[in-house]
Amino acid sequence: MTGDAGADPERMLALSYARPEGRHALQALLALDDALALLLRTTREPALGQMRLAWWREALARLDQSPAPAEPVLTALEREVMPKGVSGASLVPIVHGWEVLIEEEVLDPDALRRFAEGRGHLFVAAGAAMGAGPGDPLAEAGQGWALADLSRNLRGSGEADIARAIAIPLLDTAAARRWSRNGRALGALAHLARLDLRVPEGTPSRTGAPHRVGRLLWHRLTGR
Template sequence: MDLPEIEGEPLAAEHRIAIGYMARNLRAPMSVYFALDQRLGRIVAKTTEPMLGQMRLAWWRDMFANPVAMRPTGDAVLDAIGNHWEGQEEALSALVDGWEHMLVEPPLSESSLLNFANGRIAPMLTLVAPLNEASPTDAGAALRRWALADAAANTAQGDERLLMLRLASSQGSSPKRFARGFRGFAVLDALARRSVERGGRPLMEGRTAALIALRAGVTGN
């Protein structure tokens, strides 16, 4: 699989499977997206003072506002963004904005979580929009379900997890079948549905997870 190696950012198993079922020209940008998403998620998870977390997230927005040639080098994720996302940084800024909604004082509200989910999926929708083969509405529902279910699986707050799972369950139906080249979205959606049914367990937990992911990648639903 032609994925760029990003030092210090090994991709989660579900990400690697999903990327493998995307169009070849989308695989490198998708892998960079997941690496950035993981980095931002760690910033939020380790933040005890919201203002400090906001400052760390703002650094990324500042970098995206600069031309690639004016950005510092040496950060593996930022370097990869320059190689694979030049000209599309606005969507990555939306991802940063999405994660920032997770820094509000608890408990997280429904609107904060939906803003988080919409920001988190913005880069993926941006990638597929020019191809006109995946409905943004249908893809958005599936990807929001993934964003919320994945967040639920990684939170220790019981009430917030329940709200995330409820919102994930309330997303609209997915397409009957994702087009070839976008079946990575079906992988994420299938794993998200399974996680929600299991009360917010990790997406790849259990022996059947990989089989469900591979089946979704092959069939597109």
């Protein structure tokens, strides 16, 4: 699942499409997503995973009442995201989305949609912090992005197929719209996810391939 942005040149290119103040907010939110992904990758006991996710839920909600503790992800959210009108409580659904992967033994369509709605809320929060336009398809893009990433990390081919099947129409919707200038970085991430879905299962995506970079540059110029 999604990892360190510094190791992903395409993600860095997408981030460069945001205005500086919006870029910092998006980086902080993606760092939250990375931290939650790492938590799941490094937790083998479901009960322990639920306890650790509960800590994140409570810590995010507490940002609305008290200063962030000395934890880099939380301090970045407090500094870069909350001053733009995004509450800590509004970020809790992102944790709920990741929690589905621990709670459910089988990821059926309902579970995958709940995962996508929760994790994909990151795009909604980022859009609010970045001043994205009212016509930007934030929910569809976020949910499709979340599922496309998950599908490449699921062991069961059946679950991966379902995740891709749900993600494709969501990302097609996101790609069909013209994104606002302030939302364009999120649109670029959605385009990358859509390109990833076209890569055959089991084949690494060709990060930085000319056609991928060209697609991002066209999006930067036109919003499409």
